[in-house]
Amino acid sequence: MSSDNLGGVVVTGAARGIGLAIAESSAKKGYGVVIADLDDTEGPKAAAKIEEAGGRAIFCKTDVSDRASVAAAIGACEDAFGFLHAIVNNAGFNRPQPFLETTEDNWNQIMAVNGMGVMIGIQEAAKAMIAKGHKGKIVSTASMAGRTGFGDFAPYCASKAAVISLTQAAARSLAEHGITVNAFGPGVVVTELWDKLDSDLMDMGATSKPGEAIENFSAGITLGRASTPQDIAGTVDFLISPASDYMTGQCLMIDGGMIMQ
Numbered sequence: 001m002s003s004d005n006l007g008g009v010v011v012t013g014a015a016r017g018i019g020l021a022i023a024e025s026s027a028k029k030g031y032g033v034v035i036a037d038l039d040d041t042e043g044p045k046a047a048a049k050i051e052e053a054g055g056r057a058i059f060c061k062t063d064v065s066d067r068a069s070v071a072a073a074i075g076a077c078e079d080a081f082g083f084l085h086a087i088v089n090n091a092g093f094n095r096p097q098p099f100l101e102t103t104e105d106n107w108n109q110i111m112a113v114n115g116m117g118v119m120i121g122i123q124e125a126a127k128a129m130i131a132k133g134h135k136g137k138i139v140s141t142a143s144m145a146g147r148t149g150f151g152d153f154a155p156y157c158a159s160k161a162a163v164i165s166l167t168q169a170a171a172r173s174l175a176e177h178g179i180t181v182n183a184f185g186p187g188v189v190v191t192e193l194w195d196k197l198d199s200d201l202m203d204m205g206a207t208s209k210p211g212e213a214i215e216n217f218s219a220g221i222t223l224g225r226a227s228t229p230q231d232i233a234g235t236v237d238f239l240i241s242p243a244s245d246y247m248t249g250q251c252l253m254i255d256g257g258m259i260m261q
Contacts, residue, residue, distance in 0.1 A: 005082070006029075006030045006031050006032075006085060007031065007032070007081055007082055007083045007084060007085030007086075007134070007136075008031060008032040008033065008034060008077035008078070008080060008081030008082070008083070008084055008085060009023075009026045009031045009032070009033050009034070009077075009084075009085055009086045009087070009088065009240060010033075010034040010036050010073055010074055010077050010084065010086075010087045010088070010125070011023045011026065011033060011034065011035065011036060011087075011088045011090055012036045012037065012062060012064050012070075012073075012087075012088065012089055012090050012091035012117070012121060013036075013037055013064075013090045013091030013092060013141075014033075014034075014035040014036060014037055014043070014046060014088075014090065015035060015037040015039040015042040015043040015045075015046050016039075016042055016046070016191070016192055017189070017191035017192060017193060017229055018090060018141065018186065018189060018191060018229045018232050018233075019035075019037070019088070019090040019091070020035075020046050020229065021228075021229030021230050021232060021233045022088055022090065022229075022232070022233050022236045023035055023046065023050060023057065024049075024050055024053070024055070024233070025230075025233035025234070025236070025237055026086075026088075026236075026237070026240065027050045027053070027055025027056060027057055028053075028055060029237060029241075031056075031081075031085060031086075031240075032056040032057070032058075032077070032080055032081030032082075033047075033050060033055065033056065033057040033058075034057070034058055034059075034060050034073055034076060034077045034080070035047045035050075035057060035058070035059045035060070036060050036062035036064075036070075036073040036091075037059070037061070037062060037091070038061065038062065038063055038091075040059075040061045043059040043061065044059045046059070047059040056080075056081065058076060058080050060072065060073040060076045060077075062091075064089070064091045064113060064117030064118075064120065064121060065112045065113055065116055065117050065120070066120075067120050067124065070117075070120050070121055070124045071124050074087070074124055074125060074128050078128065078132075083128075083132045083134055084125060084128045084129060084132070084134070084136060085134065085136050085137065085240065086125075086136055086137035086138065086139065086240040087121055087122075087125035087136075087137075087138055087139070088139045088140070088141070088236060088240070089117065089118045089121035089122065089138070089139070089140040089141065089163075090140075090141040091113060091117055092113055092114040092117075092141060092159070092160075093110065093113060093114070093193070094110065094153060094156040094193065094197060095109065095110065095156075095200065096152040096153055096156075096197060096200050096201055096204065096206070097152065097154075097204070098151065098152055098204065098206075099151040099152065099154050102154050102155060106155055107155040107158075110155040110156055110159050111155060111158070111159050111162070113159075114156065114159030114160065114162070114163065115158075115159045115162040115163070115166075118140050118162070118163050118166055119166055121138075121140070122138050122140070122166060122170045122181065125138050126138065126170070126174050126177070126179055129177070129179055130177050130179075135177070135178030135179060135180075136179050137179070137180055137182075137239060137240040137241075137244070138170065138174070138179060138180070138181040138182070139181075139182055139183065139184065139236060139239045139240060140163050140166070140167055140181075140182075140183045140184075141163070141183070141184065141186070142160050142163040142164050142167070142183040142184065142185040142251050143156075143157075143160040143163075143185050143186055143187075144185050144186070144187045144253065144255045144258050144259045145157040145160045146160030146161040146162075146163060146164050146185060146251070147161075147164075147185065147251075147253070147259045148259060152201065152204070152206055160185075163183055163251075164183055164185075164251045167181050167182060167183040167249060167250075167251060168249045171248040171249030172249065175248060180244065180245065180247060180248040181248055181249065182239050182244065182247060182248060182249070182250050182251070182252070183250070183251040183252070184232065184235050184236060184239065184251065184252045184253075184254055185251050185252065185253045185254065185255060185259070186227065186232055186254050186255060187221065187226075187227060187253075187254070187255025187256055187258045187259075188214060188217045188218050188221065188226040188227065188255075188256075188258075189226065189227045189228065189229060189231075189232065190214070190226050190227070190228055191229060194213070194214050197213055197214075198210060198211065198212070198213045198214060201213045214226060220258055221255070221256040221257065221258055222256055222257025222258065222260075223256035223257055224256075225256065226256075227254065227255075227256060231254065232254050235252055235254050239252070
């Protein structure tokens, strides 16, 4: 199969971190890639980086909590690359608060992106795939936090558990169309998200020095180190490839052995 007919992959939250690593790896496999991100400074740079490396990529400013915005990104993918082969619902964020002080606003903001954003992404991708008769791939970013709770991250944990449940519900609903729906659960990944968490936890008084948060969380990793975004990309390559055609409704943990199932 030539790279000309592999179609496109929409990766949300792909301006940096895990999303960018996934987008870069997908482009190397021959897919056209849509960098779907709110950041209209770093997003175009990410697309340009992929193009400079010989891949095909476009940027589309995308708010995953807005259905029209997500539909527009998928439409841009179809216009640029012929059809939507896969979506990776990766956009997400965390804003820690102590459990007893967690607010409704904190819950609503996190769930709007990490929960509802994934539901919208699954729905809009599936509609596009069904319309084209393409047996595509839907992949979403869960987390080890979707399998175990952390007191200072309660809404985030709930949102990632929601990703796993949405994955299972969609897998059942879309199987008749030949569309597979899976998720993956990173553990501690060295990205800008952790830099922000480190600062937030220090401000809360949960930690006392820079780097303490990721050091504490990494202490329980069986493989002895935190992961990089590149450690995650290979699993997503598998999930959007024909090699995973008989897998659906699953959440693959990529956490170095923190959560053993």
